[in-house]
Amino acid sequence: MATSTGVSTSTIISSKDANIYYGNFLAVRDVTIDIPKNSITAFIGPSGCGKSTVLRCFNRLNDLITSFKMRGSIHYHGQDLYSPEIDPVAVRRQIGMVFQKPNPFPKSIYDNIAFGPRLVKYRGNMDELVERSLRGAALWDEVKDKLRESGLALSGGQQQRLCIARAIAMQPDVILMDEPCAALDPISTLKVEDLLQELKEKYTIVIVTHNMQQASRASDYTAFFNVEQTERGRTGYIAECDRTEVIFQNPQQQATQAYVSGRFG
């Protein structure tokens, strides 16, 4: 189980025929996708097509929903993430998450960053780690003089970078981002996008976005999700997945073409 079979060494997360259910309702079907290491993969598609649902499967955040069920497999470094011997808490420490709405804890900036490392009883120099994480999220210069102030006192864009810094502080392998710029103004959005390019040197990033320009500007790979109406509800699926320039300039499917050119969605 522990060794990857037939998977390229540069693939970090590999999902195969994953079907995701809430109760008896099939929310997303047949998710087969490889996430390449040190790259940015964007999930695009109309609302309700299961982009976030799939993203949350990658670090087992969906486990919190009692009716959630997954059939099929999601492998991380060749290890099945859903096999019974896997501890979801440990998975989330390797695969970090940044949410749509900036959600700093009602604590100081310093304590926000140190929160994760303290969970795992980090033994190194905490001040250093906080500085390194904030520099990594391009926030250090703006907050270095007010580390003791509340994280909630920052602007929305700064809060989101604080959340990214908080995720980096856990020294994860993969960072999942669920529409990280949805609540930000265009300038803050550009800052986060610039940051993404720096982050992919060290981390693998999967980002859900509703912003087509963002996907085309910032990502290396793009998966286009679509949704179909069945008699039991709306089920999402991956319609097309390729290098970003292919998806945007020469998509194989009509629906992708229509979506990226803004004709629906």
Next chain:
Amino acid sequence: MNSNPSPTIDDVSSTSPLIKRLQRQPSSPRTLFNSFMTGLVFVCAACAIIPLFAVLWYVISQGGARLSTDLFTQLPPAANVLKGGGFGNAFIGTLTTVGIGSAIAIPCGILAAIFLSEFAKGTRLADWIGFLTNVLSGVPSIVVGVFAYSTVVLTTGGFSAVAGGFALAVLMLPIIVRTATEALALVPQESRQAAVGLGATRFQTVARVVLPAALPPILTGVMLAVARASGETAPLIFTALFKNFWADGVWEPTATLSVLVFNFATTPYKNQQELAAAGSLILVLMVLTASILSRLVVKRQ
């Protein structure tokens, strides 16, 4: 000025019917009704706070003259003593019984609330426990007293501060559970997700994120429960009983302020009646101090 060439301003004289309709009419039924209702809600709001000030005025006028350190150092006088005395034993007894009650009810209540809102939320079990807690909060305090009498007094072989504290704990528990559950529900779901997303276990999420965020309103609930318990009389009559001397320990019958007020207010002696009023004043002040302290703590957060 009718030569004003501006075509957009339709200059209508102020006596025109259109403008008349816009002007204030102090005697119209609608205006009168509005003024009347505004006055009515103001009077009702005043009515809501009058009892508090009336009670304060009464206890101060009746017992304020007896305020001195004697109250806290002297023992209650016997019936034939016409002057002096205090209720030091009852004051300490109230602190003891309420302290014992708090030591049982606060941790138990907060942990129960954590279970209800963090671990069993939305389950049938949680709904039932929440419902039964509400039922418990409606049980008359004298019934709780009888219950504590039969479970603690009869089994431990006597009236005691512990039995009184137990009865008070039963009364405090539903208040704490309810306010703490509500406080925890107010913590944004995003905070929990952020913690879980960083690899926090359930326990770490609750202990390091949810509980600190909910602490101010939980403290308010705790203070409310403490205030309620310190004034309870009926359950203490059966459990802590009373004693005219200093208590020898928590397993002995113990005097409390509320029972002292009950005993002395109904005697025909002026000295005792004054002490009852002074005891009431101290009780009110204790509750007031607790409320103000909890306010300050919440504000500082």
